[in-house]
Amino acid sequence: xxxxxxxxxxxxxxxxxxxxxxxxxxxxxxxxxxxxxxxxxxxxxxxxxxxxxxxxxxxxxxxxxxxxxxxxxxxxxxxxxxxxxxxxxxxxxxxxxxxxxxxxxxxxxxxxxxxxxxxxxxxxxxxxxxxxxxxxxxxxxxxxxxxxxxxxxxxxxxxxxxxxxxxxxxxxxxxxxxxxxxxxxxxxxxxxxxxxxxxxxxxxxxxxxxxxxxxxxxxxxxxxxxxxxxxxxxxxxxxxxxxxxxxxxxxxxxxxxxxxxxxxxxxxxxxxxxxxxxxxxxxxxxxxxxxxxxxxxxxxxx
Amino acid sequence: xxxxxxxxxxxxxxxxxxxxxxxxxxxxxxxxxxxxxxxxxxxxxxxxxxxxxxxxxxxxxxxxxxxxxxxxxxxxxxxxxxxxxxxxxxxxxxxxxxxxxxxxxxxxxxxxxxxxxxxxxxxxxxxxxxxxxxxxxxxxxxxxxxxxxxxxxxxxxxxxxxxxxxxxxxxxxxxxxxxxxxxxxxxxxxxxxxxxxxxxxxxxxxxxxxxxxxxxxxxxxxxxxxxxxxxxxxxxxxxxxxxxxxxxxxxxxxxxxxxxxxxxxxxxxxxxxxxxxxxxxxxxxxxxxxxxxxxxxxxxxxxxxxxxx
Numbered sequence: 059x060x061x062x063x064x065x066x067x068x069x070x071x072x073x074x075x076x077x078x079x080x081x082x083x084x085x086x087x088x089x090x091x092x093x094x095x096x097x098x099x100x101x102x103x104x105x106x107x108x109x110x111x112x113x114x115x116x117x118x119x120x121x122x123x124x125x126x127x128x129x130x131x132x133x134x135x136x137x138x139x140x141x142x143x144x145x146x147x148x149x150x151x152x153x154x155x156x157x158x159x160x161x162x163x164x165x166x167x168x169x170x171x172x173x174x175x176x177x178x179x180x181x182x183x184x185x186x187x188x189x190x191x192x193x194x195x196x197x198x199x200x201x202x203x204x205x206x207x208x209x210x211x212x213x214x215x216x217x218x219x220x221x222x223x224x225x226x227x228x229x230x231x232x233x234x235x236x237x238x239x240x241x242x243x244x245x246x247x248x249x250x251x252x253x254x255x256x257x258x259x260x261x262x263x264x265x266x267x268x269x270x271x272x273x274x275x276x277x278x279x280x281x282x283x284x285x286x287x288x289x290x291x292x293x294x295x296x297x298x299x300x301x302x303x304x305x306x307x308x309x310x311x312x313x314x315x316x317x318x319x320x321x322x323x324x325x326x327x328x329x330x331x332x333x334x335x336x337x338x339x340x341x342x343x344x345x346x347x348x349x350x351x352x353x354x355x356x357x358x359x360x
Numbered sequence: 361x362x363x364x365x366x367x368x369x370x371x372x373x374x375x376x377x378x379x380x381x382x383x384x385x386x387x388x389x390x391x392x393x394x395x396x397x398x399x400x401x402x403x404x405x406x407x408x409x410x411x412x413x414x415x416x417x418x419x420x421x422x423x424x425x426x427x428x429x430x431x432x433x434x435x436x437x438x439x440x441x442x443x444x445x446x447x448x449x450x451x452x453x454x455x456x457x458x459x460x461x462x463x464x465x466x467x468x469x470x471x472x473x474x475x476x477x478x479x480x481x482x483x484x485x486x487x488x489x490x491x492x493x494x495x496x497x498x499x500x501x502x503x504x505x506x507x508x509x510x511x512x513x514x515x516x517x518x519x520x521x522x523x524x525x526x527x528x529x530x531x532x533x534x535x536x537x538x539x540x541x542x543x544x545x546x547x548x549x550x551x552x553x554x555x556x557x558x559x560x561x562x563x564x565x566x567x568x569x570x571x572x573x574x575x576x577x578x579x580x581x582x583x584x585x586x587x588x589x590x591x592x593x594x595x596x597x598x599x600x601x602x603x604x605x606x607x608x609x610x611x612x613x614x615x616x617x618x619x620x621x622x623x624x625x626x627x628x629x630x631x632x633x634x635x636x637x638x639x640x641x642x643x644x645x646x647x648x649x650x651x652x653x654x655x656x657x658x659x660x661x662x663x664x665x666x667x668x669x
Binding site for chain 1: 404421433434479541605641652
């Protein structure tokens with residue numbers, strides 16, 4: 059039985075490990091190294107130590123991007139989770155109860171299918187779709203209505219203080235359905251007797267939600283928060299396609315991924331772009347570590 | 361806890377079904393009926409509004425795909441005066457949507473197949489065989505879950521370029537596979553661990569080699585897990601935008617759908633061919649709706665099981 063184990067193990071691991079080391083591990087390792095150089099692609103890279111990082115500290119675009127990640131990091135998970143929790147509760151326990159069985163409201167299946175659909179569409183496609191929706195003249199979906207009703211058109215992507223929120227709205231639009239389904243799965247595993255008991259004691263739906271569902275769903279919520287947080291650190295496709303000239307107007311919607319892309323593939327500042335990548339790496343890592351630490355809580359046994 | 365509540369619910373405890381939807385929901389002794397009805401009503405409205413918010417932009421795009429430019433501008437909310445199928449023809453051939461679509465299909469088919477094959481092979485060996493370095497290799501793969509792709513983008517570009525794979529589908533496929541391996545291996549290793557070892561041992565005693573055992577016994581047993589991960593990978597790779605943007609930038613005939621549509625959207629402004637853009641968007645969205653409608657149960661299960669780590 060042991061015969062021929064090693065050739066088999068090596069045979070099975072060779073291709074995946076090679077691909078992974080060449081295209082994933084090596085580039086990550088090189089990124090740290092390139093970030094310490096002034097490499098611009100033509101001449102050989104020169105070691106400049108932490109110069110790129112020092113320049114980052116004075117770079118307005120970089121800080122703007124970091125600030126936008128802060129907004130995204132708070133707004134995207136909060137709004138998405140709030141809406142998704144509300145819907146998931148309605149769809150799973152919002153309806154009438156019979157015996158120990160909790161039921162969702164009428165049409166729950168239909169809503170779950172429809173809400174989830176945007177998750178299947180590519181973000182870049184959604185971004186083009188919302189370009190049409192947000193168009194600033196009467197050809198836009200929203201402004202078409204507003205102008206027919208006699209209102210002034212809303213310049214969703216053009217007004218600097220509105221643009222980022224217009225983008226967040228699209229991200230929420232796409233994400234809600236996924237988290238509705240995720241929370242539904244969590245809620246389905248909460249035994250009906252617990253609700254039954256709470257209702258016997260006279261709990262209202264609102265009390266049920268805050269005192270029963272929410273605490274028992276804590277683990278799932280934590281997963282959702284981490285996922286949405288990581289999405290808040292990416293957001294490249296939507297900013298690149300939807301916003302006015304990639305992160306505009308005037309940097310009002312830019313994110314680190316956008317700045318990395320621009321510095322590397324438009325300005326050929328490879329060293330500087332890599333330094334931004336390293337900054338992004340540490341921001342993501344800090345976020346994940348903080349979330350897991352802060353949300354650590356005794357999970358409820360049931 | 362109320363001692364009564366520990367009693368299992370008996371059929372006799374079931375309230376009689378009445379026509380009044382609020383009646384049984386308001387059974388709670390102190391919970392007033394009106395509160396329940398108000399909450400349910402509010403809930404229905406909220407759900408319906410969100411459904412409209414999801415459906416309308418997509419439906420509106422489909423309608424606009426049949427309009428001409430003047431209709432799009434003057435009456436964005438009316439039905440098209442006639443079904444202008446030529447918009448689709450223009451998008452398909454002149455704007456190359458057909459080519460982009462085909463490229464996406466080719467790339468995603470190859471890369472998902474490669475990911476599943478290589479990923480399940482590595483996951484299987486890492487999950488079920490003891491050997492020196494097993495844990496190190498496993499953690500090397502899993503650590504890839506935590507890194508943002510953007511950190512590696514610059515060196516990755518040069519790795520692909522130096523291998524002579526820039527602007528080729530082969531390069532993109534290999535990169536997709538490599539970046540899909542961490543999650544695939546993470547998920548499938550856990551899955552392979554749960555499979556019973558008695559079947560594997562019986563196979564080996566019967567003289568079945570390790571390789572045959574994997575392909576003919578373990579792979580079929582792992583089918584539910586493989587399907588989940590495959591769905592996850594197909595959707596993720598189909599949606600890829602930044603990797604093809606960097607790796608295929610110079611050869612337009614190799615572009616994938618996401619790239620192509622984004623580019624058409626830029627050019628629509630210059631050429632004022634808005635109906636063509638709507639038609640292109642429709643071509644990109646409609647197949648996804650159809651596939652989703654057919655497989656929605658599996659897709660929802662596949663994507664959400666991937667999320668709960």
